Amino acid sequence: MSDELLERRYRRLLAVYPWEHRRAYEEEMVAVLLDGARPGQTRPDTADVIDLIGRGLRARARVGVCQFTEPAWADAAAITGLLATLLLLAAAAEDLTDRLVPNPDVLPYAQPTGADLLDWLQVAGWFAVVLAALIGWRLIAGGLAWAAVAAWGILVGRNLLDQPGFTVSTLPQLALALVAATALTVPAAPRRAVSVLGVRRLVVLVLAPLAGTAVFELSRLSDADYDLVGPVPVYVFYGLLAARSETLLWLYVAGLAAVALALLVSLVTLAPPVRVRILVALSPLAALALVMDGLHTWPGAVVPLRLDEAALLVLAPLTTFLTGALLVRRREETRRLVALGRAAERE
Incomplete structure (x- = not known):
């Protein structure tokens, strides 16, 4: 009875290992552990618990890292990287x-200041x-992108305590x-994004x-509440667009809407494994937007973030991505096993 309980x-402890590892080695590992147990022992030793959990987590980490080198993840990463940089380029160009082009109907004292070197550097x-990324210089593209992340930490992140509202407002970028x-940074063949997208999708993705x-x-050039004569009516769409x-x-x-639809169609028509992974790769942005909406921050806020709010801003996007990646892996593995079972039944 004690042997069965042990x-x-x-x-239960071996459940921490990936199922592939358990399928190949579980019986052997259980036999070795039982052979080394003391007579009448009913619980695993503390050292065995720590060792099994540690080795199991390391095995899961290796499997998790290896899955991102699969062709579908590499293709999705190449397209996601290109799409994200194009969106950032568009945002920098808009700023x-x-x-450079002030609204002529805005009073002079309300006009933005002229462009500085940082504005030009962002676009460039x-x-x-x-x-x-388009040429295929993956290392250069990844290095420049990481340099931009580091620049945010130097120029913006250091103001988190003094200007928390402004700093949080820049988190989407x-x-x-x-x-x-x-x-x-994910390894991929040169110009892989161009090859997977094709000419038509690439043109849509760029334009x-x-x-x-x-x-x-x-819209910005037509949203002034006052012109040189007096107040004028302005129609607003959810704070995003405005017109007279x-x-x-x-x-x-x-x-x-046409722009969004064209972009959506170009991504939806990709192979299902690739488009699902692109969705998972972009899901942290949606999670971050939901968290920020719940915080009700604004650029001029001076109230510092609480520790739980800061943790949520970091953990929510990361957890969303990891959960999505796990669900994709489970879903595809289940489909593979079902296909193997059906093939065995036919034989």
């Missing part, structure tokens, strides 16, 4: 345009990353930069963010 407890830097840098930027800029006539506002909305 065996059950050892098998630069805001400073992300353009260089996009160009390197930081998260997108982290996604780009991580995706571009869609720029078209969206154009829509936002046209309802018809023009809906034209902006239709243009932005």
Whole structure:
């Protein structure tokens, strides 16, 4: 009876190992552990518990890392890295345009200051990353993206205590930069994103963010509440778009919807394993947006973040990605086992 109880407890501990490892070695490991047990022993020794859990977690980590070298993950990473850098380039271009092309209807004291060297560097830097990714210089593209992440830490992250609201408001761009840098670091064949996308999807992927930027800029140039004569009516769409006539506002909305639809179609038509992984790679951005919406921060806020809020901002995106990757792996492994079972039944 004691041997059966000890065996059950050892098998529970072995559940920490990946199922592939258990399928190959579980019986052998259980036999060795039972042979080394003391007479009448009913519980695993503390040393055995620590050793089994440690080795099991390391085995799971190795399996988890290896899965990201699979062709589907490599293809998804190449496309995700290119898409993220294109979005960052569009955002940097929009910020630069805001400073170079002021709204003529905005009073002079409310106009933004002119562009500085940092504004130009952002555009030039992300353009260089996009160009390197398209040419196939993966190491250069990844290195530049990580340099941008480091620059955020130096220029913005250090102000977390003094200007928490402003720092938190920049987190979406930081998260997108982290996604780009991580995706571009995943080993892949040169110009893999171009090969997988094809010419049509690549053109859509490049033009869609720029078209969206154009829509936002046209909206910005028509959202002044006052002109040189006096107040004017302004129609607003969820704080994203604005226009002085309802018809023009809906034209902006239709243009932005067309851009989003074109981008979505270009990604949905990819192979299912690749598009699912792209969704998982981008899921941390959605998790971060939900957390930030719950925090109700604004750029001028001076109230420091609580420890639990800061932890949530970090852990929610990471947990979302890891959960998505695990679900993808489980789903595909289940399908593989079902296919093997059906093949065995036919034989």
